[in-house]
Amino acid sequence: MRIDRPNIQDAPPWYSYFFSLTSGDDLIMALQTSKQQTLDLMGSIPSDRADYKYAEDKWTVKQVFIHLADEERYYAYKAFCYSRQSDVNLEIPMGSAYTRDFNAGKRNLKEIGEEFRSVREATISLFSSMTSEMLDFKNFPGRDVYSARSLGWFAVGHNLHHCKVVREKYI
Numbered sequence: 001m002r003i004d005r006p007n008i009q010d011a012p013p014w015y016s017y018f019f020s021l022t023s024g025d026d027l028i029m030a031l032q033t034s035k036q037q038t039l040d041l042m043g044s045i046p047s048d049r050a051d052y053k054y055a056e057d058k059w060t061v062k063q064v065f066i067h068l069a070d071e072e073r074y075y076a077y078k079a080f081c082y083s084r085q086s087d088v089n090l091e092i093p094m095g096s097a098y099t100r101d102f103n104a105g106k107r108n109l110k111e112i113g114e115e116f117r118s119v120r121e122a123t124i125s126l127f128s129s130m131t132s133e134m135l136d137f138k139n140f141p142g143r144d145v146y147s148a149r150s151l152g153w154f155a156v157g158h159n160l161h162h163c164k165v166v167r168e169k170y171i
């Protein structure tokens with residue numbers, strides 16, 4: 001089953017930027033393509049640049065890629081909850097609570113890449129199992145509007161955004 005692009009009203013307004021970074025009209029293909037692009041990018045970074053950060057208050061290269069795996073887990077779980085009509089209020093930690101090291105200092109890009117690959121494969125498996133009804137449920141009164149479909153496409157856009165930043169500012 002092809003998973004078309006989301007309805008823009010099925011996501012908070014700030015998602016539109018991330019949707020605009022994605023291309024195509026099939027979520028599974030977009031997830032697969034961005035997975036390979038991300039792994040290729042990670043593989044192109046010399047090991048002596050893995051701990052580089054372009055400003056004092058920014059993440060290292062390794063921390064950016066760990067962030068991608070962590071956030072994908074979050075978006076996939078939130079999509080899972082919506083697809084099962086389970087009202088779980090999950091919000092991303094922000095600010096100083098979310099700028100920790102992520103144990104990046106003790107890891108290398110190869111292992112981080114394997115983690116990202118594993119997380120992305122689980123995301124692809126999750127979305128591949130959803131029906132249209134599961135993808136488009138969004139009826140939790142009093143909450144921001146999301147659907148599993150919009151969360152899946154957001155995960156792709158979020159990934160592409162950070163890969164763009166790595167290419168422009170880190171290497």
